[in-house]
Amino acid sequence: MISYKQLRDFDIHATDGDIGGCKDVLFDDQDFVVRYLVVDTNNWLPLSRKVVISPISIARVARDEEKIHVNMTSQALKDSPSIDEHKPLSREYEETLFKYFGYGYYWIGPGAWGDFTHPTELADQEMQESLNELSEKPSNHLRSCSEVHGYEVSTQDDEIGHITDFLIDPESWSLKLLVVDTRNWLPGGKKLAVRPADLEKIDWSSHKVVFKLSHDQLMARPEVDMDKLQDESYVQSMLLKAE
Known part of the structure; x- marks a missing residue:
């Protein structure tokens, strides 16, 4: 990716x-x-x-x-x-x-x-x-990715972070994962990989991304290691964990 x-x-x-x-x-x-x-x-x-x-x-x-x-x-x-x-x-x-x-x-x-x-x-x-x-x-x-970058992230329970990046397959050019940064909610923060299928909506008026996940479900999504995006086994593992 x-x-x-x-x-x-x-x-x-x-x-x-x-x-x-x-x-x-x-x-x-x-x-x-x-x-x-x-x-x-x-x-x-x-x-x-x-x-x-x-x-x-x-x-x-x-x-x-x-x-x-x-x-x-x-x-x-x-x-x-x-x-x-x-x-x-x-x-x-x-x-x-x-x-x-x-x-x-x-x-x-x-x-x-x-x-x-x-x-x-x-x-x-x-x-x-x-x-x-x-x-x-x-x-x-x-x-626009630059527009959605920085949008707040909401689960079914609370607000938990913001969109910080997007992970893309450079062959099919499909957008595989959204990266959620929880640092403005959790001390130290995590960067979590979440599938587009988990989206409920992108609210353009309030600049917010809403997921069909509970707080705990989102926090259970895998963390992203940006240095390993060229490692196919790592990417496949991350996609499986994000399901």
């Missing part, structure tokens, strides 16, 4: 050079999958223009280099539709972006990536062009 905080230190590398750094991660609050990385093009484009990259474009994540390699040129990204980071991304913007890159729509089909398991399978979608044209325009469910 890789964490949201780690991704924010990564550079984005196009086929012909670096194009900026990861500024934020946008996830789907229904499927709990990463939809976009927000790229800050400071030092590369004037006025620090903000653009987004879909996991469909990501070739690999190089942890040692702290780089995300994407299958596009710097010019292709430069010419892609820009975003207003102070406004939510609309479905209309997503359609414009996906048409620009020639991708199949992830919202057509039953899964988090339409009919596919991995996002990169949507990169070559000639057969889906007709389906794209016929697609309805359901509302998207995009949320």
Whole structure:
């Protein structure tokens, strides 16, 4: 796995050079999958223009280099539709972006990536062009990790901490676990791994994440060791303990 905080230190590398750094991660609050990385093009484009990259474009994540390699040129990204980071991304913007890159729509089909398991399978979608044209325009469910980071956490009994990070599978780009920091409630504090399936709701108006767990159930969730996220056996053990 890789964490949201780690991704924010990564550079984005196009086929012909670096194009900026990861500024934020946008996830789907229904499927709990990463939809976009927000790229800050400071030092590369004037006025620090903000653009987004879909996991469909990501070739690999190089942890040692702290780089995300994407299958596009710097010019292709430069010419892609820009975003207003102070406004939510609309479905209309997503359609414009996906048409620009020639991708199949992830919202057509039953899964988090339409009919596919991995996002990169949507990169070559000639057969889906007709389906794209016929697609309805359901509302998207995009949320910002930087927004939810710091939200207070409530159990069915009390308030117990805050959201401090998100753990992500960099192959399927699914958001596997939320990290709850209890230090503002418990002396010394713990960082606990909690599944999205344990969420009751994210209350955007009160900046609060509510879990369908009792106090004791949440405190029984496994602690996270960030230094072991590349250890597959550790990650699998943590996922099992979080169930």
